[in-house]
Amino acid sequence: MAFSEFLGNPQIVAALRGALRVGRVPHAFLFTGPRGVGKYTLARLFAQAANCERLNDDACGECHTCQRIALLAEPQRLMEQGLAERGEGADAATVERVPLILQSHPDVWALVPDPVRLKSPVARPMLRIGQLRAVQRAAYFQPMGRRRVFIIDGAETMRWDVANVFLKILEEPPSSATLILTAPSPYSLLPTIVSRCLQFHFAPLPAAEVESILKEKSDLAPAAIRLAAQLSEGSPGYALEMDAEKESLRRRNGLKILERAARGEEFGQVFAQTNIISKDREISFEEQLSVFYSLLSDLLELTSGIDSPQLRNAPLCKELASVARRIDAGWVMRGLRGLDQLAAGARRNLNRQLGLDALAAELAPSLISRE
Ligand SMILES: [Zn+2]
Structure with a gap:
């Protein structure tokens, strides 16, 4: 997948490409907007483009690096793997000691809210301090490729006291790493974090664009596609997963x-x-x-x-x-x-x-x- 295949929010895509082209990449982005609108997808695409072996400001989608990073497109599978490796019913200490990190290439990590399968009660998925500490350590390593990219998906689930660990990275940013936080809105994050990130707000897509994405990516009947597009409120990802x-x-x-x-x-x-x-x-x-x-x-x-x-x-x-x-x-x-x-x-x-x-x-x- 190349930047040109990403649908919606063209001005954000252009800004990211421009930053890569001139080699002036901020150390932290904040992507805000409704769920399913493409924040995580564009973050992954950026990670590919920042490390592609053939291109400087886009992802060729074919080189080894692009293909490895593309595996992050299905976080569910990597999550299952990570949880299985940690073992069912892990205790609280183990959850922090073996943080859930999705990684298919050494330079690119994705962090998602940890669903923590404790026996009971079922905790809300959230980003945990162990995950953030792991990023804090790894952010200063030299990349194997050009740039280390850390995608922190669902940043709003971070507890605010835990978020302070994160603030330390943002205060002394590593030179060859970029953090990309995603959240529904900036108001769900500590203001001190928001002010240290370059923020992009993702607007909902017109229903017609959501429809064309569904036509390409699903085998739904035309009537079902129209209904899902209408109900999706401009989020193709949400439209794809909805019944x-x-x-x-x-x-x-x-x-x-x-x-x-x-x-x-x-x-x-x-x-x-x-x-x-x-x-x-x-x-x-x-x-x-x-x-x-x-x-x-x-x-x-x-x-x-x-x-x-x-x-x-x-x-x-x-x-x-x-x-x-x-x-x-x-x-x-x-x-x-x-x-x-x-x-x-x-x-x-x-x-x-x-x-x-x-x-x-x-x-x-x-x-x-x-x-
Ligand atoms: Zn490539």
């Missing part, structure tokens, strides 16, 4: 809950719906909450009088418009605040159904009028 039918149903159910809450009726029904959602173990609670974020974003567009709203859930435009007639922007903002609290609560193992019920109840008009 569009199920995702569509989730959004429909989510909107039903919001609609019932807006009407303040049928609370028994509202709670039956939240019950279904809280039992859906196929996706994480964060992903379930993102369904509501997406729906409320659309409702915010519809209630704030924007001329031609760009809906994330275009297939539900009629239903969304009907809910929007019952509510105002203040209602939506209350919903978004409630979701923020729920997201924070989920990190502390809050009971999911109770949290969702509380949110629905808060949005019901009969309760709001008491404020």
Whole structure:
């Protein structure tokens, strides 16, 4: 894969190429943007181009180095390998002593949040101090090729006290290494880290571009491709991994809950719906909450009088418009605040159904009028 094959965000691609061409590569990048939009893919491509045996500012995709680094395109397989080598049910000390590092070429490492298969309880995947210490040591080694590249994927999962290890590398940057951090937004990272990185924000791709990527990379039927592209919110990676039918149903159910809450009726029904959602173990609670974020974003567009709203859930435009007639922007903002609290609560193992019920109840008009 060469830079020209990367779809979307051409100005970022041009900037990275330019830096390689003139040989002035920053020691740290921060790639921000929604999941699946191509942050990790472009980071890997950059690592290839920085070390390609034939080209200076692009990846030929054919030389030994390009091919080795290309193996990082399937992190899942390397992760399984790493976890298997560490052994099932590793204790906390072993997890730090044998850090999870994805590597298919000596100069390029990818770090991903460690899912730590402890027996119980299931911990949230996060970047661990052992992983960051390993980078801290390795960053100062001389590269075998031209440049050592460390991709730190999901940098927002770093605990802030742990992030200080990382800050040390950024304060005394090694001359022949580049760190590439990826995160949904700069606000999820320590400001001192953000200020030491060159930041690029990845914009969502137009649905038509997502469709053309799906046509090339999946064997889905045309109707399924259109649906997945519409629901992907501009992220081809997300579109590729999603079960569009199920995702569509989730959004429909989510909107039903919001609609019932807006009407303040049928609370028994509202709670039956939240019950279904809280039992859906196929996706994480964060992903379930993102369904509501997406729906409320659309409702915010519809209630704030924007001329031609760009809906994330275009297939539900009629239903969304009907809910929007019952509510105002203040209602939506209350919903978004409630979701923020729920997201924070989920990190502390809050009971999911109770949290969702509380949110629905808060949005019901009969309760709001008491404020
Ligand atoms: Zn090459």
